[in-house]
Amino acid sequence: MELTGAEVIIECLKAEGVDYVFGYPGGAVLHIYDAFYKQDDVQHILVRHEQGATHAADGYARATGKAGVVLVTSGPGATNAVTGIATAYMDSIPMIVITGQVPKHLIGNDAFQEVDSVGITRPIVKHNFLINDVNDIAETFKKAFYVATTGRPGPVVIDIPKDITAEKVAFEYPAEIDMRSYNPTVKGHNGQIKRAVDMIVKAERPMIYSGGGVILGNGSEQLRTFTRSLGYPITQTLMGLGAFPASDPLSLGMLGMHGTYEANMGMHHCDVLIAIGARFDDRVTGALEKFCPEAKIIHIDVDPASISKNVKVDIPIVGEVAPVLDAINAQIGQKGGKAAAEQTNKAALEKWWAQINEWRAQDCLKYDRESEIIKPQFVIEELHKVTNGDAFITSDVGQHQMFAAQYYGFDKPRRWINSGGLGTMGFGLPAAMGVQLAHPDETVACITGESSIQMCIQELSTCKQYGMPLKIINLNNGYMGMVRQWQEFFYEKRYAMSYFDALPDFVALAESFGHVGIKVEKSSDVRPALEEAFKQKDRLVFLDFITDREENVYPMIPAGAGLNEMILV
C-alpha cells in the first residue's frame, strides 16, 4: 500500500518509538498535520510559540535520554525554533526538528514563509537534511535519529518541502543504517586506559571532574563505582550535577565561576585531574593559563574534538563514558587482586582530604538563614526538603539557576535540567512541560525568576490544555539578578536596564491562565506555601516569592581570574 509523504513521516516516528511531538501548525506542514489527525499513536502537543516546542522536546530528551521531536512550519516557524535548537546543540541534546519548507518549485524564489532553514540552522545542528524526494523520507529519518542519538548527541533538522508530503510512495523503514562518513567511537583505547589506570592509582592529590557527558552517556552508575572504590574527591559541572550524589561525602559540589571553594581550590592544587565527559568550558576553567597548574590530566570524552581544545591533556581517552569507566573499574579491580582503595597512596590521600576539609570548613555557601526578607537560597533549601530532594527541577538562566545548582543537592542523574551552554532565558517552563510528559507521576518544578519566566510565559496556556501540574518557583527580586550583580561588581552599581518598572501581578496572571497563584513575602511563609503548592497534585501552582532584591551569588570567580582567586562572601 502506498502512503503519502506525510503518512510516511508518522510511520517513521512510530518506528522510532516516538510518543510525543511538540509543534505548531502552519501552511507548509498542513499535510503532516492532517496525517496526525488521522492517527492516535503519536501524540502532538500544541505549544504557543515554536521556541516553547524546542525547549519542551529538549526537556523531554534530557529527562529520558530519548530524542525529543519538534514539528514546525516553514519561515517564521523555523526561525522561532532556532534558539531552542542552539540551546540543545550547546548541551549536546538529541533532538529531531522537522521544519516544513515551501514546495520544491518555489525554493529560492523568496516565496511566502520561505527561509533557508538548512542554511540558518547549519552552525547549530549536529547535522541537517533537505529532503528532495518522497522516496528519501524513510532513510533520512533513520539517519537523523541515528546521528542525533549516537556519539556526542545533538539536534538534527529535517527540512521537508510541502509538495513531497503529498506525494505517494511505498513505505519501508530501514532496519539498519550504515553511514561511511559517520562512525562514533564507543570503546576507549586499551593502551590509553592502562596508562590512565596507572596514573589514577598513583595520584597523591587526585580530583575527579565530571560533566554532562556522564549523564548523556548514562554513566552514572559507573562513575559512582569508580569514585567510591577509590575514595577520591569529585566535583561536577553545572551540566553534570546528579551523576554523582551531592549528599555523598566524596562530593565537593559544583566547580567553576560559582562553584564551591573546596571544589575550585581542589582543582587548582590537584596533581592528577580525571576529567570525565566534561569539556573544559570557560565558566569552569577561569583563566586558562592559571588552570590546574600542577596537574597531569586524563580526559575521557566521546568527542575527539573536545580533547585538548582548551586545555592540553596528558592522557586522552576517546570513547563513551560508560564502557570506558567499566574498563577502568575492571582494570583497577583486577590489579594484583587488591581492592582499588588498597592500591592508592593512603598517606598522601589522608593529607589531601585533610586539606580539602580545611577548605570545606570555610562553608562558602553560608548565608543569612534567619533573614525575615526571603533569601533565594532559603527557598531552594526549603524546596529540597518539601520535595525530599527527589523532584525533577528545570531552571531558567541567571542567579536563580546558580542558587538551584548550589543549594538543591541533586542525588540522581537527569533530575537537573537547565540550559548550561547557551544560557537561554525562557528555557525552564517549556522544558518542564517536556519533563512532566515524560514522567507524568513525578514531581516537576521550574525554578525561575521574574525576568526569565516572562520570556516563554505563554506556555502556561499549553500547561492548562494538557493538565500539566508543574510547580513554578519564581524568585522575584525585580531585577535581572545576574546582570545586576555584574553591574554592581564591575560597573559601579550603574544598573543599566536591568530593572523592570512594571511587572505583572503573577498570581493574577497564573489565575487568568486557569492555574493557581500564590504570593509569598515572608521567610516564615516559605515552607507552608511550598507544602500547600505540592499538595495540589493535579494543578499547576505558580509561587511568586518576593526575595531579597540585591542578594548576590557567591562564591564567584571574576572573569580572567584563576580557580584559586575566588570572591567569597
Next chain:
Amino acid sequence: MVYEEDNSEAVEMKHIISILLENEAGALSRVAGLFSARAYNIESLTVAPTDDPSLSRMTLVTTGTDEIVEQVCKQLNKLVDVVKLVNLTDDVHVERELILIKVKAENEQRDEVKRIVDIFHGHVIDMTNSTYTIEVTGDSEKIDALLKALEGITMLEVVRSGQLGMGRGDKGIV
C-alpha cells in the same frame, strides 16, 4: 615576526589538508561555514567530484599553530559529510596550482613575456595584438616566483586555482 615569549609551539605554519566528502548539496558550505564560525583561516579551497561521483575531494590550505590545525582537523572530521581527512603536511606530498594571467604584451614586451613563460614551462593559451593569456602550473613557490618575474609587466587579470595536493608513494586516500 617577533613574539613576546619564546614559545615554539605558537608558530603559525601553512597546512595542506585533503578531504574526501559526500558529494551532496550543502557539504561545501558545511566546511566553509565551520571555518568562519570558528574563526579559522582558509588560504585556498578547491573542490570537485572524484572518479566516484558520490564523493568530492577537497584540498584546503590553512595557516595556524599546531594546536589550531589539530582542532581544525578534528572539527572537520566531526562533520557528518566528511568521509576521510588527511593532513598532507604531516608527510611527503606533491602540490600543484594552476594560474591564468592576462598580461599586456606589446612591442618588445611580447618576446619578454614569452621568454618568462618558457622559463616557467608555461603556455600562451590566448592572444590578441596587445595581450597574452598565459597558463602555468606548479607548487605555490613556483607560482609566486612567476608573479615576481612578471612584476615589470602590466597584469590585467589573475586567477589562481588554489592548491591541489596528493601524498607521495603507492598509497591513496580511500
